[in-house]
Amino acid sequence: MSKPYMGKILMVDLSDQTMTPEAIPDRVYEEYLSGMGLGAYILFNRVPAGADPLGPANILGFCSGFLTGTGSLFSGRWTLVGKSPLTGCWGDANCGGTFSPAIKHSGYDAIFFKGISPHPVYLYIKNGKATLKDAAELWGCDAIETEGLLKQQYGPKAAVAVIGPSGEKLSLISGVCSDRGRIAARSGLGAVMGAKKLKAVVLEGVHRIGASDPAAMKRLSRQCLKWVNFPLPLPGGMMANVGTLLRVSPLVFPQDGLLYTSILRKWGTGGMNQTSIEWGDAPLKNWDGSNCDFPTKKSRTLNPDLIKKTEIVKYHCYSCPLGCGGICTSKGKQAHAHKPEYESILALSGLCMNGDLDSVYYLNDLLNRAGMDTISAGATAAFAIECYEKGILTREDTGGLELTWGNTEAVVALIRKMIKREGIGDLLADGTKAAAKKIGKGSIEFAIQAGGQEPAMHDGRNDPGFNVHYCLEPTPGRHTLGAHLYYEMFQLWKRVKGLPKPSPLYTKGSKYKVNREKAQAAAACSKFMSLANGAGMCMFGLFIGAKRIPTFDWLNAASGWTLTPEEYMTIGERIQTLKQAFNIKHGIEPKDNFISARALGKPPQKEGANKGRFVDIEKLAPDYWDQFGWDKATGKPEEETLRRLNII
Amino acid sequence: MPHTITETCNGCGACARVCPASAITGEKKKLHFIDADLCIDCGACGKTCPQSAVLDAGDASCTMIKRSEWPKPEIIIESCIACGICIDACPVGCLVLSERPRKKGVDAFSYLKNPKTCIGCGFCSRECPVDCIMMRKPEKVVAHEA
Numbered sequence: 001m002s003k004p005y006m007g008k009i010l011m012v013d014l015s016d017q018t019m020t021p022e023a024i025p026d027r028v029y030e031e032y033l034s035g036m037g038l039g040a041y042i043l044f045n046r047v048p049a050g051a052d053p054l055g056p057a058n059i060l061g062f063c064s065g066f067l068t069g070t071g072s073l074f075s076g077r078w079t080l081v082g083k084s085p086l087t088g089c090w091g092d093a094n095c096g097g098t099f100s101p102a103i104k105h106s107g108y109d110a111i112f113f114k115g116i117s118p119h120p121v122y123l124y125i126k127n128g129k130a131t132l133k134d135a136a137e138l139w140g141c142d143a144i145e146t147e148g149l150l151k152q153q154y155g156p157k158a159a160v161a162v163i164g165p166s167g168e169k170l171s172l173i174s175g176v177c178s179d180r181g182r183i184a185a186r187s188g189l190g191a192v193m194g195a196k197k198l199k200a201v202v203l204e205g206v207h208r209i210g211a212s213d214p215a216a217m218k219r220l221s222r223q224c225l226k227w228v229n230f231p232l233p234l235p236g237g238m239m240a241n242v243g244t245l246l247r248v249s250p251l252v253f254p255q256d257g258l259l260y261t262s263i264l265r266k267w268g269t270g271g272m273n274q275t276s277i278e279w280g281d282a283p284l285k286n287w288d289g290s291n292c293d294f295p296t297k298k299s300r301t302l303n304p305d306l307i308k309k310t311e312i313v314k315y316h317c318y319s320c321p322l323g324c325g326g327i328c329t330s331k332g333k334q335a336h337a338h339k340p341e342y343e344s345i346l347a348l349s350g351l352c353m354n355g356d357l358d359s360v361y362y363l364n365d366l367l368n369r370a371g372m373d374t375i376s377a378g379a380t381a382a383f384a385i386e387c388y389e390k391g392i393l394t395r396e397d398t399g400g401l402e403l404t405w406g407n408t409e410a411v412v413a414l415i416r417k418m419i420k421r422e423g424i425g426d427l428l429a430d431g432t433k434a435a436a437k438k439i440g441k442g443s444i445e446f447a448i449q450a451g452g453q454e455p456a457m458h459d460g461r462n463d464p465g466f467n468v469h470y471c472l473e474p475t476p477g478r479h480t481l482g483a484h485l486y487y488e489m490f491q492l493w494k495r496v497k498g499l500p501k502p503s504p505l506y507t508k509g510s511k512y513k514v515n516r517e518k519a520q521a522a523a524a525c526s527k528f529m530s531l532a533n534g535a536g537m538c539m540f541g542l543f544i545g546a547k548r549i550p551t552f553d554w555l556n557a558a559s560g561w562t563l564t565p566e567e568y569m570t571i572g573e574r575i576q577t578l579k580q581a582f583n584i585k586h587g588i589e590p591k592d593n594f595i596s597a598r599a600l601g602k603p604p605q606k607e608g609a610n611k612g613r614f615v616d617i618e619k620l621a622p623d624y625w626d627q628f629g630w631d632k633a634t635g636k637p638e639e640e641t642l643r644r645l646n647i648i
Numbered sequence: 649m650p651h652t653i654t655e656t657c658n659g660c661g662a663c664a665r666v667c668p669a670s671a672i673t674g675e676k677k678k679l680h681f682i683d684a685d686l687c688i689d690c691g692a693c694g695k696t697c698p699q700s701a702v703l704d705a706g707d708a709s710c711t712m713i714k715r716s717e718w719p720k721p722e723i724i725i726e727s728c729i730a731c732g733i734c735i736d737a738c739p740v741g742c743l744v745l746s747e748r749p750r751k752k753g754v755d756a757f758s759y760l761k762n763p764k765t766c767i768g769c770g771f772c773s774r775e776c777p778v779d780c781i782m783m784r785k786p787e788k789v790v791a792h793e794a
Contacts, residue, residue, distance in 0.1 A: 071775060076732075157740075222777060225729065314749075318736055321729040
């Protein structure tokens with residue numbers, strides 16, 4: 001019977017350049033799957049308390065998903081794990097493309113790096129044989145250039161993950177790139193790779209990935225395809241109106257994810273650009289503005305139909321039938337670059353009040369090449385603009401840049417400086433919190449971050465669920481683990497017993513009420529997404545709904561286990577608790593990770609979609625923590641919980 | 649069960665050259681050996697061996713087939729969902745996702761870019777979730793005059 005996992009990892013010690021394959025017992029996969037779960041298991045046990053994230057003791061791991069390569073769909077995501085230098089907490093970043101199956105094809109479930117190399121190196125694995133090679137010639141090259149050079153040498157089938165100049169320069173908002181511009185961007189793990197002097201990981205291998213019951217895997221995939229291809233008519237040019245309708249309607253109904261997958265299929269994540277601005281989901285003007293500041297007249301340059309026009313062909317990550325990505329060309333500036341994602345577009349446009357789409361394309365490519373997180377880069381630029389507008393930063397500080405709202409040229413120049421760490425760029429290249437600490441003068445008020453990480457372009461004042469996860473996740477500022485909206489779309493109550501079903505029609509105001517059901521829903525999202533990250537699943541696929549996308553059944557058919565959805569949720573709970581325990585071990589106080597007051601609605605906005613909204617996170621937190629068996633007052637996992645989950 | 653090499657091997661090394669997993673080792677003119685941990689059962693060695701010295705996963709003896717007659721994948725583009733599972737399954741990287749859309753619109757599809765490197769293993773066809781890949785012996789192409 002074939003197993004979906006390889007049963008071993010590769011531990012590379014860069015300090016003494018040794019490579020040790022290690023067998024991982026089946027028990028670990030049964031309790032944590034692989035992906036983020038295996039990463040958390042290794043890091044929790046092996047990173048010493050208080051380790052410097054940029055020091056030799058930190059471990060950086062490239063983990064493939066448990067379901068990757070088993071014949072399941074939407075399961076091609078890999079997770080980069082490490083202690084985050086940006087937040088000091090547990091750090092992970094997630095990326096699609098083709099790197100996840102390549103890890104398994106190389107014969108390992110995950111590759112971990114510890115120590116610091118005395119000179120720049122890259123790891124090359126061919127059919128299980130690993131070697132560290134000199135990267136002196138690659139050091140300094142941008143991410144796409146480096147990938148090109150390595151593929152020239154090893155052939156187009158080689159899978160490559162690299163850091164760009166941002167990671168080399170230890171920018172705390174840098175990530176790791178693969179597939180010519182896909183990026184595991186969050187948590188600043190590119191800086192960890194840069195600190196280790198590891199330029200790239202190159203994988204070539206043909207190791208076969210098995211599944212316990214391949215026929216069942218195929219059958220389940222086909223059942224799921226029926227829903228992926230479900231045709232919902234979506235006329236172009238109406239997305240802004242959908243947002244306006246959502247804003248003015250006092251009553252809402254639980255949203256079906258099929259609508260979202262149809263939007264993703266047609267436009268990609270950028271399909272929600274104008275809808276989000278109108279509806280109040282997208283933060284504007286460094287979280288101080290509203291849809292009134294960026295009306296449809298202004299946002300029409302971000303119309304998804306315009307973006308679609310630049311798309312040459314769709315881009316699919318491995319095992320994805322949806323294809324939300326795209327390869328674009330933009331007015332002769334770049335031939336063939338990845339289509340900018342919603343997060344990148346909004347962070348570089350609305351958040352800085354920049355209405356110029358061409359500049360977004362340009363910056364998106366520039367940041368992908370540099371290996372810098374577009375969300376954090378955009379948010380830091382917006383922070384700098386607000387500081388300049390408020391007189392905290394002067395023209396002298398900015399090196400002559402006129403950092404005013406909507407000044408496209410200044411934003412472009414500023415981000416170029418951040419990438420090069422020149423002048424003011426050096427100050428800003430480590431994100432808003434670090435910059436505010438250095439600037440002082442009360443600028444911390446304008447640094448919108450949770451635990452040091454800039455939240456994504458989803459306003460928690462519009463969907464309080466986002467604020468819950470920004471504040472309470474072991475990876476603060478994370479938008480991909482849960483939200484009120486995600487809970488509705490995951491439709492977990494249809495598969496998992498005991499979860500609350502949203503009422504068919506409710507008032508918007510009821511979303512802000514603190515009650516047990518909210519905590520249950522938020523905890524279920526965290527557990528489910530932790531499980532999904534262990535499995536290597538894509539959140540966009542999961543939006544189709546738990547009854548339509550057979551996550552639990554795929555897991556059983558791939559592994560040969562016969563676990564119930566509830567038992568799988570316990571695996572998610574275990575991964576989530578282990579991440580929290582990692583933070584506690586490293587001296588993190590969960591309460592310190594709460595998001596900046598402005599993003600909670602303190603003071604409340606005076607106009608726009610989120611007028612008067614306030615999210616009482618102090619009241620929400622105890623209930624959420626209680627759902628996991630963590631201390632209600634401090635968020636620390638109780639000893640009894642750790643025992644129940646077999647962590648200690 | 650991996651492929652194995654029997655005593656009839658004359659050590660010509662053809663199998664080692666075609667093996668995509670670098671699983672076959674051996675000195676020239678001496679008995680070659682397949683590393684069971686590396687073998688992926690693609691069957692390329694069996695189709696190459698002039699001595700019929702390779703036993704397949706079921707211990708049956710393989711017969712040599714002329715490379716031009718090895719089966720190749722034929723993809724029904726209309727049914728392809730562009731999931732890329734076949735591209736990843738291919739041990740020699742001869743399939744790729746199209747750089748152009750299939751017709752109107754922007755939908756991608758996978759296609760056989762390098763037919764010459766294809767080893768006819770059929771992994772693409774076996775793993776395709778929508779079964780839109782057929783392994784077929786190529787029809788004889790009349791060579792054009794130079």
